[in-house]
Amino acid sequence: MYIGNIIIPIKIILLNHFFYDIWEHVKSRYLFKNISSKGFQNLPVLSVTQDKGVIYRDSLDIDIKYDSSTLKNYKLVQPGDFIISLRSFQGGFETSYLTGITSPAYTIFNFIDNQSQNHMFWQYLFKRKNFINSLKKVTFGIRDGKAISFSQFGDVKVEYPDFGEQKHIAITLNKIDDAIQLHERKCEELALIKKALLQKLFPKKDEIKPEVRYENFSDAWxxxxxxxxxxxxxxxxxxxxxxxxxxxxxxxxxxxxxxxxxxxxxxxxxxxxxxxxxxxxxxxxxxxxxxxxxxxxxxxxxxxxxxxxxxxxxxxxxxxxxxxxxxxxxxxxxxxxxxxxxxxxxxxxxxxxxxxxxxxxxxxxxPKTKEQQKIGDFFNQIDTLITLHQCKLKKLRQLKKFLLQNMFI
CATH class of the missing domain: 3.90.220.20 (DNA methylase specificity domains)
Structure with a gap:
């Protein structure tokens, strides 16, 4: 909320802490610096994607052709660097966890003062819809396939709290992300178990008995x-x-x-x-x-x-x-x-x-009715577990969405 020229976020308890300090409201150029180090052609080439973030180019399923003689002009990327990709005005900025080099078409930047900013907080901020919408003010007329320049980004105003509040916001959201990933993995694992058991508990093509049977069942299907x-x-x-x-x-x-x-x-x-x-x-x-x-x-x-x-x-x-x-x-x-x-x-x-x-x-x-019942009950239990984790996932995603809307200005 705004009171005159003072910006105050919605008051929220973060890990039993109250925060009432005024958030800063400045142009990005006063917090970040452009990075354009070149001449590291021996490092692996990185690609910047919306769905997978920053990854090694060799890990992509597609074969991208490029002239190796141009690698000396590629920009150095290190863990913690932010990257303005060609689609940032659609999906926000990406963060690198890798060391490598990437096309000079990308803009690389990081903090002017790393000690006063929490990196994880800014990762979340750069992916918020409000921030992405703010980029539209500086991307008017920019066609698809062209990156936002650091100069253009520098004119975007950002709001942020002090380091302590940044840290608590980041920790809270990161814990939710960890829980989301946990339930996603459980859903995937249960789906794989179900798929494997479907192959074992039913007869293969042209066979009359399954590979795995319940005890006391031996009749042909x-x-x-x-x-x-x-x-x-x-x-x-x-x-x-x-x-x-x-x-x-x-x-x-x-x-x-x-x-x-x-x-x-x-x-x-x-x-x-x-x-x-x-x-x-x-x-x-x-x-x-x-x-x-x-x-x-x-x-x-x-x-x-x-x-x-x-x-x-x-x-x-x-x-x-x-x-x-x-x-x-x-x-x-x-x-x-x-x-x-x-x-x-x-x-x-x-x-x-x-x-x-x-x-x-x-x-x-x-099979016989009792074997049908056992198979049905068993898979019903697996489906119930999958549904349970899916429900938890839905609630966690809703909670994250709520916090992203209310923990930031």
Whole structure:
């Protein structure tokens, strides 16, 4: 907030510390210096990217050609240096953790006085939307592929607190980032475990038994057509199909393909229809335990129904388990077993398309009911763990976003 010419940030507790000091408000040229050291052609060449930051050029998947004789003109980059890349006006400034050289097209800078500034604090500041928006004042007319000069950056005004408050802000945000990375790794590890077990707990192609079995199970698995073990109900395509004017915010769920997200149905944001309109429809009347499957567009996307009443748009089919465990079937419909057959049966031209008739012909490996139950329960536990970490990730990202908005001016 601003009081006259004095700038004061929102008061916030950082690790049990209160900070009330006035933030400085100066042009960047009074804090930073341009760095343009050359003649280090024996050092590795670095690339500056938005998604991966500063990396070794050799680690890129693409083969970038350059004249080695020009390397003497490349600029020295050291750990802690900031780099104004060719897309800084879109994604902020990058920070180097590496020693190397980079194209003279980039602008390299660092603090005039390293002792009075916290490097990590400025890393966060340079990636804030407010800072990136402030660059637009000096980048007007700069075309894509051209870097912001240090002179232009020097005219950008920045607000910052004293070193102690910088440090606490940086520590707080860094701890959140560490927690985010931890849950990201756990999600990735669980996904890999799930993928590996899907290969072990289901028979390979043309085999009748899986590689790994639960104790006391030894029977051969059957190969059944999907249509033999489920019932299928189409969405209504007739005269009574809901018009846009009949879709309402409160009522009975009318599920479309876009409402299927990560194996679940977005009930909060899906369209609804009135009881009268619902009774007019002759299509699917979905119920808890059914599986909704997308037949057009994002082919194969699906979700388990966890509520008792609703219907579907014409792009979906409602699959109701009949002589097969629903959780087990849901696992099959999200495995390579389904994917291989879906690709072969795609009837689409302008967009992917699959008929209910061909979906019903998909071959499903089916063990005894108790083994289905065990496999279903096991993978359900893994999915629950993945969902738990995803929820924590979402909350941590929301917290970080809130702090980035409120811990800075």
């Amino acid at each position: 059957e190969q059944r057509k999907l249509g033999e073990v489920v019932e299928m109900f189409n969405g209504d395509r007739g005269y009574n199909y809901p018009k846009d004017s009949e879709l309402i915010s409160e009522g009975i769920p009318f599920i479309n393909a876009g409402d299927l997200k990560n194996g679940q149905i977005d009930l909060k944001n899906c369209k609804k229809i009135s009881r009268e309109k619902f009774n007019q429809l002759s299509g699917a009347k979905i119920r808890q335990g059914d599986i909704l499957y997308c037949l057009r567009g994002t082919l194969g996307k699906n979700a388990i129904v966890k509520f008792n009443e609703g219907t579907v748009a014409s792009s979906l089919v409602d699959i109701r388990p009949k002589t097969i465990n629903g959780i087990y079937l849901f696992i099959i419909l999200n495995s390579d077993i389904e994917y291989r057959q879906r690709i072969l049966n795609d009837e689409g031209a302008a967009q992917p398309n699959l008929s209910v008739r061909n979906l019903a012909k998909f071959i499903i490996p089916v």
